[in-house]
Every structure is written in C-alpha cells, then in structure tokens.
Amino acid sequence: MFDRLYEKDVAITGIGQSEVGRPSQLSAMRLTVDACLEAIEDAGLQREDIDGVACWPGDNNNGDSFSPVGPNALKNALGLQVNWFGGGYEGPGPLAGIINGAMAIASGMCRHVLVFRTITESSTRQHNKQASALTNKTQGRDGSFAWQWYTPFNVLSAANLIAMYAQRHFHDYGTTPEQLAQIALTCRRHAQLNPKAVYRSPMSMDDYMQSRMISTPLRMFDCDVHCDASTAIVLSRCDVARDGRHPPIRIEAMGAALNQPWSWDQISLTEGAAFDAGNMMWARTDLKPKDVGSAQLYDGFSILTMIWLEALGLCPRGESGRFVEGGKRIALDGELPLNTNGGQLSGGRTHGLGYVHEACLQLWSRANGRQIADHQVAVTAAGGGPLAGSLLLVRD
Amino acid sequence: MPRKLPALNADNRPFWQGGENHALLIHRCGACSRYFHPPSPVCPACASLEVGPQPVSGKGKVASFTVNHQPWTPELKEPFVIAIVELDEQEGLRFVSNIEDTPADAVHIGMRVRVRFQQEEDVWLPLFVKD
Numbered sequence: 029m030f031d032r033l034y035e036k037d038v039a040i041t042g043i044g045q046s047e048v049g050r051p052s053q054l055s056a057m058r059l060t061v062d063a064c065l066e067a068i069e070d071a072g073l074q075r076e077d078i079d080g081v082a083c084w085p086g087d088n089n090n091g092d093s094f095s096p097v098g099p100n101a102l103k104n105a106l107g108l109q110v111n112w113f114g115g116g117y118e119g120p121g122p123l124a125g126i127i128n129g130a131m132a133i134a135s136g137m138c139r140h141v142l143v144f145r146t147i148t149e150s151s152t153r154q155h156n157k158q159a160s161a162l163t164n165k166t167q168g169r170d171g172s173f174a175w176q177w178y179t180p181f182n183v184l185s186a187a188n189l190i191a192m193y194a195q196r197h198f199h200d201y202g203t204t205p206e207q208l209a210q211i212a213l214t215c216r217r218h219a220q221l222n223p224k225a226v227y228r229s230p231m232s233m234d235d236y237m238q239s240r241m242i243s244t245p246l247r248m249f250d251c252d253v254h255c256d257a258s259t260a261i262v263l264s265r266c267d268v269a270r271d272g273r274h275p276p277i278r279i280e281a282m283g284a285a286l287n288q289p290w291s292w293d294q295i296s297l298t299e300g301a302a303f304d305a306g307n308m309m310w311a312r313t314d315l316k317p318k319d320v321g322s323a324q325l326y327d328g329f330s331i332l333t334m335i336w337l338e339a340l341g342l343c344p345r346g347e348s349g350r351f352v353e354g355g356k357r358i359a360l361d362g363e364l365p366l367n368t369n370g371g372q373l374s375g376g377r378t379h380g381l382g383y384v385h386e387a388c389l390q391l392w393s394r395a396n397g398r399q400i401a402d403h404q405v406a407v408t409a410a411g412g413g414p415l416a417g418s419l420l421l422v423r424d
Numbered sequence: 425m426p427r428k429l430p431a432l433n434a435d436n437r438p439f440w441q442g443g444e445n446h447a448l449l450i451h452r453c454g455a456c457s458r459y460f461h462p463p464s465p466v467c468p469a470c471a472s473l474e475v476g477p478q479p480v481s482g483k484g485k486v487a488s489f490t491v492n493h494q495p496w497t498p499e500l501k502e503p504f505v506i507a508i509v510e511l512d513e514q515e516g517l518r519f520v521s522n523i524e525d526t527p528a529d530a531v532h533i534g535m536r537v538r539v540r541f542q543q544e545e546d547v548w549l550p551l552f553v554k555d
Contacts, residue, residue, distance in 0.1 A: 158496060158497055158498075168431075169428070169429050169431040170428050170430050171430070171433075176430040176431065176436070177430075177462055177520060178520050179427075179428040180428060180429055180430055180544075180549055181520055181521055181549070181551075182425065182427060182428075182492070183506055183520060184496040184497065184500075185494070185496055187494065188490055188492055188506050191490035191492075192488035192489060192490050192507075195489060195490055195533065196488040199533045240493070241493045242492075242493060243490045243491065243492045243493065243494060243506075244490050244491040244493070245490075246490075289468070291462075293518065293519060294516075294518070297487065297508070
C-alpha cells in the first residue's frame with residue numbers, strides 16, 4: 029500500500045516538560061523554554077544541534093491561550109538556526125507537530141527537530157471564565173469554515189458536539205455512564221501517583237456521578253482540566269540518534285488519514301477521524317494491537333478515549349464500555365495500562381504531547397512511582413471529531 | 425436567548441435565508457443527484473459544478489442530541505437541546521440545530537422532527553420541533 033514508510037527513519041531521543049500549573053506564575057514563553065531546554069539536554073544535544081522546529085497548532089490566533097507560543101517565537105527565544113520550521117492548526121490533530129517534524133527529517137531537511145506544545149488556558153480563565161467559549165474567539169458574525177454551522181444554535185464548545193458522539197455510542201452499543209466513568213476514575217487513580225498532576229485527591233464512583241452535568245451525557249469529570257504547561261519532544265534521524273543519553277524510541281508507524289469530511293457533524297459520530305488514523309497506522313507496521321504494552325489516549329473528553337480504544341483495535345468496535353468496565357484491564361497492573369500519568373482528565377490538559385511524554389517515560393522506565401511493567405511497544409493518539417493522529421512507538 | 429449569527433456569502437445564503445419563503449434549501453448536485461451539506465460551489469461526491477439549493481421536506485429524525493447545562497456565556501438560558509438532525513431525503517444528510525418546544529427528557533435518538541424557522545435579523549434559523 030505504501031512505497032516508503034518514512035517514519036521508520038525517525039526516533040524520539042529526548043523529552044521535556046515544564047511545571048504543570050493551575051495556574052502557573054511563569055510566562056508562556058518561560059514554560060516553553062523550560063520544556064525545550066530540558067528536552068534538548070535529555071537528548072544529549074546542544075541547542076546548536078537543533079535544525080528544525082515544529083508545533084501544533086502554532087501561534088494561530090495571535091497569542092490565544094490555546095496556543096500562546098508558536099515556532100517563530102520559540103526559534104527567536106532560543107536563537108535557533110533552522111533549516112525548516114512550521115506550525116498551524118490544520119492537520120491531523122495535536123500530534124501533527126510530530127508528524128510534520130518526522131517528515132522534515134525523513135525528507136532530508138533536518139537531523140534534529142524540536143517539537144513543542146504550550147497551553148495557558150488556566151491562567152486565562154483567572155480573568156475570563158468564558159475563555160473557552162467560542163463567542164469569545166470570533167467577534168461579530170461567524171464566518172469560520174466549521175463553526176458557523178454550530179454557533180447559531182448556541183453550540184459554543186466542542187463539549188456539545190462530543191456529547192452527541194457519547195449519546196450515539198450509548199444508543200448504538202449500550203455503553204453506560206458507569207462504564208464511561210472508568211476513564212475518569214482510572215485517570216484519577218493514576219494521577220495520585222504523578223506529583224505534577226492537577227487533581228490528585230481520590231475520586232469515587234459517587235463523586236463522578238454527582239459531578240455537575242455539562243452536556244448530557246458528559247459530566248464535569250468527563251472533561252479535561254485546564255492548566256498552564258509546555259511539553260517538548262526531540263525527534264532525530266535514526267542514524268544520528270544512537271549517541272543519545274537514552275535508547276532511541278523509534279516511530280514504528282503513524283496514523284494521520286482522514287477519509288471523511290473535516291467536520292464535527294458530517295463525520296461518523298461513533299468513529300470520528302480516529303478509525304481512519306488507526307487503520308492507516310496498522311497498515312504501516314507488522315506489529316499488532318496485541319503487542320501494545322501501554323496506551324496514552326486522548327481524553328479531552330472521556331468518550332474520546334473509548335473511541336480511540338476501538339479505533340486502534342485495542343478492543344472490538346463498540347466494546348470499549350465492556351472493555352473498561354471495572355477498570356482492571358486499564359489499571360497500571362492491567363493488561364493495557366491507560367493514561368498512566370492521569371491523562372488530561374486529572375493530570376492536566378497539556379493537549380497532545382503530554383501523552384507522548386508519558387509514553388516515553390514509561391518505555392524508558394523513568395516513570396518512578398507509577399512505572400508499569402517493562403515493555404517495548406506503546407501507542408499514543410490524540411484528537412477528537414475530525415482531528416486524529418496516532419503514533420506507535422518502539423524501544424528496541 | 426441570544427444567538428451568534430453566521431456571516432452570509434453566496435454559498436451559504438440559501439440555507440440561512442430560505443426560511444423567509446418557508447423553505448429549507450439544501451444544496452444538490454445536478455450531475456449525480458446527491459444532496460450535500462454544508463453548501464459549497466462544487467459537489468463533494470463527483471466534483472460537478474452543477475450544484476444549487478433545492479427545497480426539501482424539512483422532516484427528519486434525531487441522529488443524536490445533547491442537553492446543554494453549561495452556562496458558556498452569561499446570556500444563555502440553559503438547559504436547552506442541541507441535536508444533529510438527519511433529513512428524510514438522504515441517509516447521512518444532516519446538520520446541527522436545536523430541538524424547541526419539546527421537554528428535554530422526551531428527546532431521543534430516532535425521534536421524528538420537522539423544521540420551524542426562527543428569524544434573527546436577516547437569518548432564518550432552521551430549528552426543529554417534535555413531529
């Protein structure tokens with residue numbers, strides 16, 4: 029199907045992450061610099077070695093708290109000399125920076141690409157409680173490509189659209205609120221072992237059921253928690269990745285396909301783009317879902333994690349509710365440890381690269397109190413609705 | 425309850441203003457006969473430029489829905505019902521709207537609905553009620 033599997037030329041060699049604040053007193057750029065310098069050092073490199081910078085979504089809205097720092101600003105701050113740099117919202121979701129950066133390496137433009145993602149939604153909400161509502165982002169009439177079809181009906185957050193995916197999942201597959209709760213409960217249990225996690229107090233099924241309804245059937249604890257943080261990943265060409273401080277984590281396969289409309293309501297309500305990405309990823313490797321030792325799957329909303337479990341073949345289609353029931357399978361000592369740092373639901377909405385950071389910590393056995401059993405293959409995926417990208421990572 | 429209105433252009437104007445003449449106008453391809461939404465100057469199924477708005481029945485069923493409880497802005501009057509309505513004319517032909525005048529706990533997937541227009545300035549919003 030594919031002549032050349034470009035991602036096999038690329039490995040992760042270093043990771044870094046700033047503090048995860050709610051809110052942080054540090055500037056968005058300082059958070060970014062902390063994450064990036066840590067990642068460069070972790071890769072055993074100097075900043076002079078970095079010859080590419082990638083980011084999703086980049087400074088697409090002039091400093092909006094969803095993405096306050098883009099590649100241009102970061103390049104200047106660190107005085108980087110690069111052969112290629114790029115950002116932008118359009119693409120296969122929050123992992124697009126890694127997918128683009130890997131392409132830059134495989135095409136011969138770069139040897140070491142610094143990928144980062146900064147978000148400061150917590151500090152913004154200190155002075156604007158409606159910061160995440162879309163009416164705050166577009167003034168006057170809505171002429172946007174996608175959202176003009178939703179905002180006239182007071183759909184002011186992705187929560188409403190994703191709630192309709194959950195409702196359809198419940199209807200088609202018999203998924204129950206108690207099953208959905210296992211994503212939030214599991215993340216909270218794991219967050220208790222992560223010193224950087226935002227929410228670390230115990231949460232019971234009763235706590236979950238009594239949490240405020242946001243948009244049926246999604247409750248407050250089905251929605252991720254805003255934070256201020258930056259995460260950075262260093263990608264290196266495999267032949268120059270061997271001298272690092274850690275064994276390279278190869279990018280075995282990537283998923284970035286979208287075979288449906290880019291739309292929140294025209295796309296399959298029970299699949300989103302996730303199945304397209306998952307199918308592409310598995311078509312590019314001989315490994316199988318049964319080889320996966322840990323999964324870090326997008327939980328901007330809990331139902332999206334369930335959809336990813338199915339999309340990546342980690343459980344049969346429609347079976348994610350039964351798969352997570354009781355929470356044993358997805359616990360740290362379960363057959364498929366899930367969102368081992370507390371995910372975005374309890375760990376904090378680092379938005380995308382946090383999953384990759386955690387997957388690498390686990391593969392390198394650097395996850396301290398939450399370390400799971402030794403394994404070589406991890407899967408990460410991010411996005412919901414029309415946004416979807418996935419990575420299969422292997423430590424040889 | 426205030427609503428943010430769409431910016432009108434040559435492609436989307438029929439959809440947002442058809443209600444002035446009590447018609448729900450959905451783009452249809454003259455070459456392959458398929459309806460599509462959102463409106464666009466080209467058919468996404470066959471790439472024909474022979475496309476244009478056509479009146480449809482305004483009847484359909486709820487493909488999915490949610491009851492919004494979150495006060496995203498101070499002006500909202502929650503709870504209110506958001507739905508994806510699939511029109512009778514073609515499988516998968518659907519768009520986001522609101523279900524009005526129906527108790528939130530009575531709304532369900534598969535519920536029959538029909539369009540009811542609500543004028544806001546120069547826009548006639550296609551909302552739905554139980555049929």
